Amino acid sequence: MTDTKKLGRPRNFDYDEALMQAMSVFWTKGYDGASLRDLTQAMGITGPSLYAAFGDKRELYLKTIDLYADVDGCAPVVAFENEEDITKAIKGFLSEVVHYATEHESGAKGCFLASSVVTTVGQIEGVAERVEAAIEDTEKRLAARFAREIDKCTLPTDFPSRERAALLYDLRQGYMFRGRAGWSGERMQKDVDARVQMLLSY
Amino acid sequence: MTDTKKLGRPRNFDYDEALMQAMSVFWTKGYDGASLRDLTQAMGITGPSLYAAFGDKRELYLKTIDLYADVDGCAPVVAFENEEDITKAIKGFLSEVVHYATEHESGAKGCFLASSVVTTVGQIEGVAERVEAAIEDTEKRLAARFAREIDKCTLPTDFPSRERAALLYDLRQGYMFRGRAGWSGERMQKDVDARVQMLLSY
DNA sequence: CTGATTATATATCGATTGATACATAACTAT
DNA sequence: ATAGTTATGTATCAATCGATATATAATCAG
The missing domain is CATH 1.10.357 (Tetracycline Repressor; domain 2)
Structure with a gap:
């Protein structure tokens, strides 16, 4: 039985919700057309929070693709x-x-x-x-x-x-x-x- | 009968050929993913030549779309x-x-x-x-x-x-x-x- | 409490972006 | 030859890009 409680300061944003917002931005503007400013603004978080939670821009992008394929798009x-x-x-x-x-x-x-x-x-x-x-x-x-x-x-x-x-x-x-x-x-x-x-x- | 000869220094590149190369770059990399460096390099011309002949990046892009619709893609x-x-x-x-x-x-x-x-x-x-x-x-x-x-x-x-x-x-x-x-x-x-x-x- | 851990906020980095100023070269018209 | 016009090459601009260093805040384990 693993402990579900996490160490350290908790996030003050919803991971899945932020990911969905990121997907919307990529969807509307494309990968290169979506700037980090666009993303962080839509996701309601700051740059460092984005990088800490999702990795770099490319990794965030791949995560939104998976979200679409597995959940939203089907x-x-x-x-x-x-x-x-x-x-x-x-x-x-x-x-x-x-x-x-x-x-x-x-x-x-x-x-x-x-x-x-x-x-x-x-x-x-x-x-x-x-x-x-x-x-x-x-x-x-x-x-x-x-x-x-x-x-x-x-x-x-x-x-x-x-x-x-x-x-x-x-x-x-x-x-x-x-x-x-x-x-x-x-x-x-x-x-x-x-x-x-x-x-x-x- | 209009005179076909143009004033001033002639281009030393082929307009249509350069436009086709620009289309290839946009096609492969997308609009935002295609940098001016990518474009000028593929087209074999310098930045100022590009701007003089085709206008800015957006105008060049629209011209490649027209080329595709009217010639290549059909x-x-x-x-x-x-x-x-x-x-x-x-x-x-x-x-x-x-x-x-x-x-x-x-x-x-x-x-x-x-x-x-x-x-x-x-x-x-x-x-x-x-x-x-x-x-x-x-x-x-x-x-x-x-x-x-x-x-x-x-x-x-x-x-x-x-x-x-x-x-x-x-x-x-x-x-x-x-x-x-x-x-x-x-x-x-x-x-x-x-x-x-x-x-x-x- | 203390120490460890993780997230946040501010500020900023070097690199690259699209775009242009300037001087020069090559052509036509007269 | 001279003036007018257009293209080229070099050098460079401010703005924005993706990404991070640093310090602080919030949580848990003991």
Whole structure:
């Protein structure tokens, strides 16, 4: 049984909350566009506190990427996994994506990975692996949901789960890109139904 | 008849070539990640020459975006427009996209707009309009090619040209994102045929 | 209490950033 | 040849960048 109490002076800020704020800044301004002043101001802490808690700028950046991949960015996937009716599940996923791309509470538009992180691939060590892992993890979860439907016999045994998962992912990326470019949610929502049908056709 | 000869000392560098090099730098490093040193070095000119020829960093950036939208980035679209057989046209488009995303001569991966410019939307004046215009222009050209097929009576009159153009565009963005993330062309090429079929189904 | 440990606040570091002043070079027009 | 115009090369600017040294404050173990 390990002691949870920590030594020394306690933090007077919330670690996770500060990390979320940092993510918003990187999301909006990009890695290089986000200055330490921007970050510390948004996080409500001073420079030395940032360095003590998160390491340098690059380490903080990688932590925000992990936060996005593991928690924030997969909201549509969770919705997809938790809806039993596959038609509603797909529609729910795409609708969540559209909503996410245009109405994120942070004010940032699009997808953190697709709209900001992607720029730093090949420039900052540790980013490329994380982006690739995020793609593969998401597609696996999407494919698994389709496969579950095959088990339920509501989709034929030769239904191409992996291909449709990849397709669903690309539709996600398309909506996220459009959201970043300024498209409204209503505009994108219009052809969701047609796409749902397409994803289930065979 | 206007005189083409210009006054003063002539440039000792090629304007378009330098602009292309600047695009490569922005594409690889992003707007904020690209320093004036990076730019002048790649362009083979000095700072004052850059400012005299292209204006400040932002103006140079916008010029590279226009270059991409008007010339370099639309290569797959041109291939799509120029192939008469619609099946081959779609396959050619997607194959060109995959090739473009992974084998661009500049060494940069993905799509300049989707992989770099998108980060600066909302940060640099003039970028958002350009990205939105690029999407709409491309989709219009893609839709027009489908519409031409309806005129040839090789597609039904109720074929959803606009929706399929949007779909084709999103597949493009998906491939570009994967290319930036490090996916190989071979890997992406695998499900091109299935997608061609899907795009023509009704 | 004392000592150890960790976080905070202030102040500031050298390096790099985007951008420019100045003098010179190369061209056209007359 | 001279004047006008534009580009180049050197040298350098103030501002901002990411990062840290130092001293102080707040907690726990004993």
